[in-house]
Amino acid sequence: MPKTIIEKVWNDHIVNEEKGKPDLLYIDLHLLHEVTSPQAFEGLRLNNRKVRRPELSFATMDHNVPTKNRTNITDPVSKKQIKTLADNCQEFGVPLAHMDHPDQGIVHVIGPELGLTQPGKTIVCGDSHTSTHGAFGALAFGIGTSEVEHVLSTQTLWQSKPKTMEIKIVGELEFGVAAKDVILAIISKFGVDVGTGHIVEYTGEAIKKFSMEQRMTICNMSIEAGARAGLISPDEKTVSYLKGRTHVPEGEEYDALVEKWLGYSTDEGAVYDRILEIHADEIEPFVTWGTNPSMGSGISSHVPYANDYDDVSDREELQRALAYMDLKEGTPLTDIDIQHVFIGSCTNSRIGDLRAAAEVVKHRKVHPNVTAIVVPGSRTVKAQAEEEGLNVVFEQAGFEWRESGCSMCLAMNDDIVPPGERCASTSNRNFEGRQGAGARTHLVSPVMAAAAAIEGHLVDVRTILKVHARMEG
Amino acid sequence: MEAINQHQSIITPLDRVNVDTDQIIPKQFLKRIERTGFGKYLFYGWRFHEDESKNNSFVLNNPLYDGSSILVANHNFGCGSSREHAPWALLDYGFKVVIAPSFADIFYNNCVKNGILPICLEEDKVEYFLKNSKDKRFSIEINLEEQQITDQNGHLYSFDIDRYWKEMLLNGWDEIALTFQYDDYIGRYEQKQKSSNTTTRG
Ligand code: SF4
Numbered sequence: 001m002p003k004t005i006i007e008k009v010w011n012d013h014i015v016n017e018e019k020g021k022p023d024l025l026y027i028d029l030h031l032l033h034e035v036t037s038p039q040a041f042e043g044l045r046l047n048n049r050k051v052r053r054p055e056l057s058f059a060t061m062d063h064n065v066p067t068k069n070r071t072n073i074t075d076p077v078s079k080k081q082i083k084t085l086a087d088n089c090q091e092f093g094v095p096l097a098h099m100d101h102p103d104q105g106i107v108h109v110i111g112p113e114l115g116l117t118q119p120g121k122t123i124v125c126g127d128s129h130t131s132t133h134g135a136f137g138a139l140a141f142g143i144g145t146s147e148v149e150h151v152l153s154t155q156t157l158w159q160s161k162p163k164t165m166e167i168k169i170v171g172e173l174e175f176g177v178a179a180k181d182v183i184l185a186i187i188s189k190f191g192v193d194v195g196t197g198h199i200v201e202y203t204g205e206a207i208k209k210f211s212m213e214q215r216m217t218i219c220n221m222s223i224e225a226g227a228r229a230g231l232i233s234p235d236e237k238t239v240s241y242l243k244g245r246t247h248v249p250e251g252e253e254y255d256a257l258v259e260k261w262l263g264y265s266t267d268e269g270a271v272y273d274r275i276l277e278i279h280a281d282e283i284e285p286f287v288t289w290g291t292n293p294s295m296g297s298g299i300s301s302h303v304p305y306a307n308d309y310d311d312v313s314d315r316e317e318l319q320r321a322l323a324y325m326d327l328k329e330g331t332p333l334t335d336i337d338i339q340h341v342f343i344g345s346c347t348n349s350r351i352g353d354l355r356a357a358a359e360v361v362k363h364r365k366v367h368p369n370v371t372a373i374v375v376p377g378s379r380t381v382k383a384q385a386e387e388e389g390l391n392v393v394f395e396q397a398g399f400e401w402r403e404s405g406c407s408m409c410l411a412m413n414d415d416i417v418p419p420g421e422r423c424a425s426t427s428n429r430n431f432e433g434r435q436g437a438g439a440r441t442h443l444v445s446p447v448m449a450a451a452a453a454i455e456g457h458l459v460d461v462r463t464i465l466k467v468h469a470r471m472e473g
Numbered sequence: 474m475e476a477i478n479q480h481q482s483i484i485t486p487l488d489r490v491n492v493d494t495d496q497i498i499p500k501q502f503l504k505r506i507e508r509t510g511f512g513k514y515l516f517y518g519w520r521f522h523e524d525e526s527k528n529n530s531f532v533l534n535n536p537l538y539d540g541s542s543i544l545v546a547n548h549n550f551g552c553g554s555s556r557e558h559a560p561w562a563l564l565d566y567g568f569k570v571v572i573a574p575s576f577a578d579i580f581y582n583n584c585v586k587n588g589i590l591p592i593c594l595e596e597d598k599v600e601y602f603l604k605n606s607k608d609k610r611f612s613i614e615i616n617l618e619e620q621q622i623t624d625q626n627g628h629l630y631s632f633d634i635d636r637y638w639k640e641m642l643l644n645g646w647d648e649i650a651l652t653f654q655y656d657d658y659i660g661r662y663e664q665k666q667k668s669s670n671t672t673t674r675g
Contacts, residue, residue: 128554
């Protein structure tokens with residue numbers, strides 16, 4: 001019987017199957033970071049347990065790390081959390097890319113970069129954006145700290161088999177439309193809980209044409225649609241991205257792997273529990289105006305009216321969001337002034353994102369009312385960008401060029417948007433207070449963020465792009 | 474974790490949809506390396522104004538609901554970040570049961586692993602609870618073994634829960650200790666994997 005990639009990977013990892021119980025699944029790769037792991041290691045210590053397969057674990061520091069002066073962590077509690085991870089990794093033998101290590105970066109940027117992420121693997125991390133790794137055809141999902149402890153000590157997890165869902169992007173994308181716009185449009189069309197209880201496979205011509213980085217942007221935000229995980233069947237692009245990476249074998253072993261990897265792709269005629277479709281020509285550059293990722297519209301649109309909604313609770317939710325965002329119903333989106341621009345996060349901080357944004361800001365200046373920062377997703381991305389001179393392009397335009405980390409995506413370090421101010425951000429969450437207490441977030445693609453930095457308000461990047469810029473975001 | 478079976482309390486109504494874990498426990502409080510002590514930061518941005526004074530219009534600050542250990546909320550409760558600090562904060566604050574028409578997957582799991590009973594109940598029943606507890610003390614009693622809720626008016630409601638999670642909660646089991654009983658299976662899987670030379674290279 002033809003199978004989806006979701007079923008294939010799942011079935012390959014069942015350690016035990018029993019009626020009336022979730023399946024016991026084997027975990028191939030466990031990624032860790034400083035925020036959601038300390039209590040798990042503490043649990044091991046209290047119960048005198050060890051890490052079953054430290055070599056299948058990999059840790060880094062990303063959420064808390066300073067992006068300006070690496071050696072100066074001002075907050076003693078952050079400092080302690082970072083030190084705790086280093087100590088735990090040493091005690092339990094878990095490989096770690098320390099803050100100062102050249103491989104350091106946001107956990108979902110470095111996994112693929114190092115070739116740890118591979119098709120057909122089960123990958124977990126105490127972080128909901130673990131779905132990013134699904135871009136490679138891995139079954140990757142976020143877990144809580146108790147589950148982190150469970151994986152550390154048993155290398156398995158009890159998981160109920162989720163339903164399968166296909167989200168198909170029909171047709172071709174128009175010029176100036178980025179991967180970020182596609183996923184924001186999907187979430188806006190189907191809602192923040194459409195994926196609950198499901199694993200999503202993204203399909204369609206547009207997905208096939210996307211680079212691996214663009215695919216990561218799509219899969220990254222699966223959780224914002226409530227999905228347990230999101231993935232894409234591997235193809236030649238997946239394989240060639242991985243070739244030669246640190247943790248990918250070479251020679252014959254590699255050839256055998258490639259065959260195995262491609263075999264995970266969804267079979268012709270496989271059946272999903274649910275199928276959703278979106279037409280590529282419905283999608284234009286997108287921005288959010290509200291306080292969850294589904295509250296967004298195409299840039300040519302306006303802030304909705306309460307009367308657009310039939311349901312009372314939807315109307316109340318809109319009004320609450322607009323009160324927080326300090327926006328009036330009917331305001332054209334391009335009239336929204338912004339004071340901050342953040343290009344970064346596990347959604348959009350890879351080299352392709354930075355190249356695309358740099359293309360927009362080249363020979364232009366950041367608007368005087370705007371503070372703009374670029375935070376590369378990893379030290380590798382940073383080094384590559386510097387080699388290409390992108391840092392110079394950004395700095396000449398008036399952007400700050402920072403060290404890698406999560407930074408203003410969740411503002412756990414010093415990169416905080418002040419209360420009442422607006423940020424055009426390439427991150428993934430516009431929740432209340434996400435970028436700082438009282439801060440107002442507008443989610444956009446890297447090129448849209450770059451355009452907003454130049455103009456000082458939200459703007460359709462297509463009006464700025466005179467030349468066909470490389471749309472990689 | 475502590476076992477839970479029968480539980481009785483008045484309801485705290487939080488009539489909002491899509492309550493995300495960033496609201497349940499804001500990120501500035503995620504730096505602690507312990508599991509305890511998060512209760513005072515629960516719903517921080519809603520309980521307190523920017524100047525840290527109390528927001529009296531928020532339901533948790535209404536003395537009417539003092540002593541409540543059952544939170545009732547609307548659709549998609551616990552969406553967003555996987556932070557287990559969210560159930561830790563709820564538990565530390567005193568909530569043992571959360572009722573909603575739907576939950577985000579990771580949050581649901583995180584509750585169960587900490588001895589919080591998440592109950593998925595049909596929308597009209599949740600609406601009824603929300604309505605009856607608005608500005609009023611409204612008490613319900615939960616029996617997990619029977620999968621039933623009785624409200625103070627004597628109405629009876631039944632709810633579904635996965636058998637496995639139910640047993641975990643009823644017994645307060647340590648899941649890792651349970652999984653250790655499957656050690657042979659795990660070992661065998663690893664052997665098989667090694668011989669088929671799969672993708673798992675560190
Ligand atoms: S960049 Fe943001 S969303 Fe991604 S892992 Fe870091 S904090 Fe989470």
